[in-house]
Every structure is written in structure tokens, then in C-alpha cells.
Amino acid sequence: MPLVFGDKRFDAVTGELVFDQFATDGFLGDKLTVNGKIQPYMEVERRKYRFRFLNVGPSHFYRFVLRYDGSNRPMTQITQNGNLLEAPRTITQTEMWVAERNDIIVDFSAYPEGARLYLSNRLKMRSDGRGADRGSLLNPDLTENRLLEFRVVGAPVEDPSRVPLLFRPYPPVDLTESVRERTWTFTRRNGGWQINDRFWDADIDHAASRLLNPVNQVRRNTAEIWNLVSNGGGWEHPIHIHFEEGRMLRYNGGRVPAEQNGRLDVYRLVGNGRVRLFMRFRDYPDPTAPHFHRGKSGRYVMHCHNTVHEDHAMMATFNIVPG
Ligand SMILES: [Cu+2]
Numbered sequence: 001m002p003l004v005f006g007d008k009r010f011d012a013v014t015g016e017l018v019f020d021q022f023a024t025d026g027f028l029g030d031k032l033t034v035n036g037k038i039q040p041y042m043e044v045e046r047r048k049y050r051f052r053f054l055n056v057g058p059s060h061f062y063r064f065v066l067r068y069d070g071s072n073r074p075m076t077q078i079t080q081n082g083n084l085l086e087a088p089r090t091i092t093q094t095e096m097w098v099a100e101r102n103d104i105i106v107d108f109s110a111y112p113e114g115a116r117l118y119l120s121n122r123l124k125m126r127s128d129g130r131g132a133d134r135g136s137l138l139n140p141d142l143t144e145n146r147l148l149e150f151r152v153v154g155a156p157v158e159d160p161s162r163v164p165l166l167f168r169p170y171p172p173v174d175l176t177e178s179v180r181e182r183t184w185t186f187t188r189r190n191g192g193w194q195i196n197d198r199f200w201d202a203d204i205d206h207a208a209s210r211l212l213n214p215v216n217q218v219r220r221n222t223a224e225i226w227n228l229v230s231n232g233g234g235w236e237h238p239i240h241i242h243f244e245e246g247r248m249l250r251y252n253g254g255r256v257p258a259e260q261n262g263r264l265d266v267y268r269l270v271g272n273g274r275v276r277l278f279m280r281f282r283d284y285p286d287p288t289a290p291h292f293h294r295g296k297s298g299r300y301v302m303h304c305h306n307t308v309h310e311d312h313a314m315m316a317t318f319n320i321v322p323g
Pocket of ligand 1: 236237238304305306309310314
């Protein structure tokens, strides 16, 4: 069951969706929706369900908890950013930034008929759009913080599904494969957003003529260390790198938190934060292959997935070229 989380704002008079083109910091809704409905409910049988959570933003992050009878209840996380974990993780909360995807299994067989559980949000967002307010947590039992209500119906049902104890281990990271270290800095300038001191320009940065642009060129079948660096201001950026997934080596100079240890394509960058990644570039549409348009081959983007930051130019193109 896909669960798509997005916050919306409606015009009080017309009831139409509202968006502020001139708010470059971020856009927060005053209504929380799941699969396009404001705080809906779902009837569930007394068995396991596999939910695929997706946070579509545009700027809102969440810390989800499953509430029943005044306490957090266990959930089983099996994927992060769409990739299976090495082993299922029993969790009582999970934070998700924009564009993150987690598969979460909830076993409703433990609850009686008529039970009502709530998927609630505990993460408070700063009203200025910079990111989350890390100083306090929301009360998950207030109606305003309940995103989705589960209504348990019926007698127990047969559920032959099993959660495996293990999935596949990740390939080991071999740092000697790295041929280059590269740093991407994420900054704010004149109300817009830059990567490495540049606003993205599709006509320049993504032009076919830039395919061999040596600035952001990576070689196929090599690995690199990428540092994503934020220069502060309290801004939080979910950085999404297209095409290849990476492994996080360090998070803000320290160990990678368990919650972010996985095969990732969204990396959480907090104010003054930095993440260090191991990236491998194994493939790309071959420019010599006849079934691809040569001029469009090998160009990929990375961008902030606070979609408002992205739309105000926090994006960069990198080109994968033959090794
Ligand atoms: Cu951002």
C-alpha cells in the first residue's frame, strides 16, 4: 500500500490549492494529506501490511510514530530510499525528509477488532522554511498531528507472510577504488540557492555541449569520495543524487547514524553539516549506442529535494563519461 505524504495549503475563499511562487525558502502547507486526502482513515484487517511511505514535500519533513493506547508501537522497516536494508529493523519512529522512501511493515494482528491506531508526526517544522525545529517535538496524540487513522476490522485472518530475518549484505566499500575526492557546497545567495557558488542554468549546465565538461565529469567504472557540505544558516537540505546510489562514510564528522545507514540516494544535510559519501559510477547510457540520442547521454543531476530550493536553482549536472 503506497502512502504518499504531502502538505497542502488551500485558499480560504475559493478552496483552491495555493502556492507561493515568491517564497524561496520553502513552502509549508496547513493541511496534511495522505494519498491526496486530508488526514484520512484506512480500514485494516488483522494481518501484516507492507506500506511504502513517500514524502513528496515540497518542504515538509516528518518523524512518524505509530500510536495506540497512548504509546508508540513497533513497526518494521525493510527498505530505505527504496533499497532493501541488510536486515529488517524494528523501529518505533522513523524520520523522513522530502523524497525519501521507506517500506514499513505493520502487523495489525496484535490489535483487537475496533482498535484505532494513528500514524502521527512528531517533527515540528520551522515556520521560516529552513527545516525542522530541533528544539521540541510535537504531541503525537493531538488531532492536528495525526496523519492517518487505522481502523482494525474483523476477526483474525490467515497471514502466511513472513518478514525475513536477513536480506542481502551490502557489497563492501573499498576506499582504494576511489580515484578522486570532490566537494559540493550548498549555499544561499540573494534569496536563491547555489551549489559550488553557481545557480543551475539548464541551457548551460545541462547542454549537450557540456557532456565533456571537465568540471563535473566522472569516469565510468571508477569510484569517488563525494563530500556534501552546507555552510550553515540553520538550513536543512535533502540532497538527492540521480542515477547512482551511494554509501555514507561519515555524517557531520562522526559515525553514520543507524537510521541513515543504507544504500541511499537522498542525503540529509543540516546547517553546518557535511556528509561524506562513497560513490561508484558503474554505468551510463553509452553515447555510441544507436538507440540512445548521443547528445543526451551521460548527463545526470543532483539537487536539493526541498523542491522550492531545487526550483530556485540548487541543482548541478554531472556527466558520466567513458573511463
Ligand atoms: Cu535545500
